[in-house]
Amino acid sequence: MTPPAAAADFLAANGWEGADILPVAGDASFRRYFRVVAGDRSAILMDAPPPQEDPRPFIEIARWLGARGFAAPAIHGVDLDRGLVLLDDFGDIRMRETVDEQAGRATGLYEAAIDILIALHKHEAGPLAPYDRPVLHREANLLTEWYCPAVGIEADQAGYDAAWDKVFDAALAGPIVTVLRDYHAENLMLIGGTDTLGLLDFQDALAGHPAYDLVSLLQDARRDVDPALESVMLARYKRITGAGEDFDIAYHVLGAQRNAKIVGIFTRLWKRDGKLRYSALCPRVWRYLERDLAHPALAPVKAWFDANVPADMRGDPMVIFGQ
Missing domain, CATH: 3.90.1200.10 (Aminoglycoside phosphotransferase (APH), C-terminal lobe)
Structure with a gap:
């Protein structure tokens, strides 16, 4: 998968300039996921392109769950116009x-x-x-x-x-x-x-x-x-x-x-x-x-x-x- 065109600028704006962007298996929707790696740090980049996808429900529910102590990914950056969300990396072990x-x-x-x-x-x-x-x-x-x-x-x-x-x-x-x-x-x-x-x-x-x-x-x-x-x-x-x-x-x-x-x-x-x-x-x-x-x-x-x-x-x- 090729990262979205705006990914590099979005990541730079959120403290991940120059990070590697690696594909992660997706799901049955239009959403795509990438692992962002910089040194010993990693995060997940969600590509939820409008108009097919709207990441706002995910963001709102993740914050609602997190506020109540449930292990939902923390949200570290959002660009709703481009459908980009930066969130916690829970790893690959399902x-x-x-x-x-x-x-x-x-x-x-x-x-x-x-x-x-x-x-x-x-x-x-x-x-x-x-x-x-x-x-x-x-x-x-x-x-x-x-x-x-x-x-x-x-x-x-x-x-x-x-x-x-x-x-x-x-x-x-x-x-x-x-x-x-x-x-x-x-x-x-x-x-x-x-x-x-x-x-x-x-x-x-x-x-x-x-x-x-x-x-x-x-x-x-x-x-x-x-x-x-x-x-x-x-x-x-x-x-x-x-x-x-x-x-x-x-x-x-x-x-x-x-x-x-x-x-x-x-x-x-x-x-x-x-x-x-x-x-x-x-x-x-x-x-x-x-x-x-x-x-x-x-x-x-x-x-x-x-x-x-x-x-x-x-x-x-x-x-x-x-x-």
């Missing part, structure tokens, strides 16, 4: 690779990740838009908007909307907290090689139900999470917070909603954006979705899926499309 390569550390790191959510949920929600019924519907509709057409299914949209509407009350009841929305092992960094977890990719945060980020973590679209580990971590959260059966229902409703959304998003990344690798992640997400649909509270939504999406049409849309 929770994802750590637990994949060192299975013995998985329980401890997942406990640490759960404990961050427990602490976060003790605070009132930040100044964020609500994770309300229209948002839940709009996200769930990504499956019928992208996945169904990609595999040749003409879905009953009215029935889909009605089925979800019957179950969303569970996801709208209860406490309202800051929902980071993309809280999973690839966005949790082991700062300095320690077990202290740093937070990334929270710019889309909303104010909603506390179960959502547990779903993000324990039904991880990018890695398999053992159902036994999922159960143990849910039990830990519930034991410490006192959450009860209503939380379980909300967890599965939001799990089904999130997984339906992700199937749609991954299909869109393949079909529209040419990012082929995301299509191959869909079978895992379908497995999570089917587990959530098995909960009795999801009966109306399960009935819709059974009537509209046959079992052999649930998987990698690129493979199914090629059949």
Whole structure:
């Protein structure tokens, strides 16, 4: 990746004149990241080019989290006109690779990740838009908007909307907290090689139900999470917070909603954006979705899926499309 044209001047203005600018792996958005190195110092340069990206939500939420003691990157420089942000460098060690390569550390790191959510949920929600019924519907509709057409299914949209509407009350009841929305092992960094977890990719945060980020973590679209580990971590959260059966229902409703959304998003990344690798992640997400649909509270939504999406049409849309 070539650094943005304004990077050198921006860095010079923020005390990093002459620093080396090295590419860092990006994500599924238009944002790009570079490591800035000067002697024994390093920082991360975020390139969030307008109009495709707006770094202000990331900056605001990072400062909100940092003020409450959470390990979000400190912001060291901002140029909103050019979409440039200079922030802390948490290094390259992610929770994802750590637990994949060192299975013995998985329980401890997942406990640490759960404990961050427990602490976060003790605070009132930040100044964020609500994770309300229209948002839940709009996200769930990504499956019928992208996945169904990609595999040749003409879905009953009215029935889909009605089925979800019957179950969303569970996801709208209860406490309202800051929902980071993309809280999973690839966005949790082991700062300095320690077990202290740093937070990334929270710019889309909303104010909603506390179960959502547990779903993000324990039904991880990018890695398999053992159902036994999922159960143990849910039990830990519930034991410490006192959450009860209503939380379980909300967890599965939001799990089904999130997984339906992700199937749609991954299909869109393949079909529209040419990012082929995301299509191959869909079978895992379908497995999570089917587990959530098995909960009795999801009966109306399960009935819709059974009537509209046959079992052999649930998987990698690129493979199914090629059949």
